[in-house]
Amino acid sequence: MPRNLLVIIAGLVLAGLATATAIAAYVLRAPAAPSGEITAIPVGATDTRMAAQPSATDGDATSTSQLANLPTGPITAELVQAESQARFLIEEILNGQPKTVVGVTDQVAAQIIIDPANPANVQMGPVTVNARTLVTDNNFRNRAIQNEILDTAEFEFIIFTPKQFLGLPSSGSIGGAFAFQIVGDLTIREVTREVTFDLTVSVDSVIRLHGLGSTTISLRDFDLGVIELPPQVASLEDSVVLELEFVAEVVPQ
Numbered sequence: 001m002p003r004n005l006l007v008i009i010a011g012l013v014l015a016g017l018a019t020a021t022a023i024a025a026y027v028l029r030a031p032a033a034p035s036g037e038i039t040a041i042p043v044g045a046t047d048t049r050m051a052a053q054p055s056a057t058d059g060d061a062t063s064t065s066q067l068a069n070l071p072t073g074p075i076t077a078e079l080v081q082a083e084s085q086a087r088f089l090i091e092e093i094l095n096g097q098p099k100t101v102v103g104v105t106d107q108v109a110a111q112i113i114i115d116p117a118n119p120a121n122v123q124m125g126p127v128t129v130n131a132r133t134l135v136t137d138n139n140f141r142n143r144a145i146q147n148e149i150l151d152t153a154e155f156e157f158i159i160f161t162p163k164q165f166l167g168l169p170s171s172g173s174i175g176g177a178f179a180f181q182i183v184g185d186l187t188i189r190e191v192t193r194e195v196t197f198d199l200t201v202s203v204d205s206v207i208r209l210h211g212l213g214s215t216t217i218s219l220r221d222f223d224l225g226v227i228e229l230p231p232q233v234a235s236l237e238d239s240v241v242l243e244l245e246f247v248a249e250v251v252p253q
Contacts, residue, residue: 032153032156034132038130078109102137104134110125110246112125127162128157160197161187162184166183182197186222189224207249217242
């Protein structure tokens with residue numbers, strides 16, 4: 001083989017190794033730390049107000065009126081971070097075996113204004129998640145997610161801005177549970193798409209409720225590409241399930 005050709009091949013190999021090393025160093029560098037404690041954006045700070053559509057099932061056992069036990073007038077509640085969790089679930093093939101990857105954080109905040117006399121008049125501020133605090137069961141994956149996929153150094157927060165409630169009852173009851181939907185704009189990095197969360201909420205007391213919301217998004221819809229999968233990961237699904245499991249309590253006035 002001619003010497004010049006050997007030199008060219010060697011140069012290409014070294015260039016490839018240098019590029020791979022640079023990519024690895026970028027992806028696996030220490031992620032940015034959270035800028036501070038997350039707090040709820042007050043309702044009204046962003047002109048966010050729901051156009052509610054009451055459910056056709058008003059008057060069933062779930063919505064039997066017990067309004068005498070509820071406060072008079074609208075009340076403000078916020079998520080309890082110690083008892084709330086935002087998470088994502090995505091399927092991958094790891095070392096030849098299917099695996100559900102779960103990423104979680106309790107750094108999620110939102111404010112809600114509830115009118116006990118008419119739940120359909122609910123208002124809700126943006127739901128904010130600090131993406132820098134999302135963790136899975138693998139530190140290398142955490143760094144890849146934060147540095148490469150979500151670029152949390154520049155885009156610290158994932159934000160869901162509610163626009164409309166669908167299927168809310170016209171009355172509520174202590175101990176009751178009901179299902180409805182929230183339509184809103186989800187912003188991940190610089191991309192915003194409209195999504196719909198399905199929610200189930202239970203009213204624990206006059207000052208406390210808990211619930212679970214979920215939706216499914218596409219990585220491609222939010223331009224969340226992966227530069228290169230590690231050798232042990234054969235494939236990664238495009239669909240991602242987003243969940244918010246939460247407890248909300250009335251804020252003392």
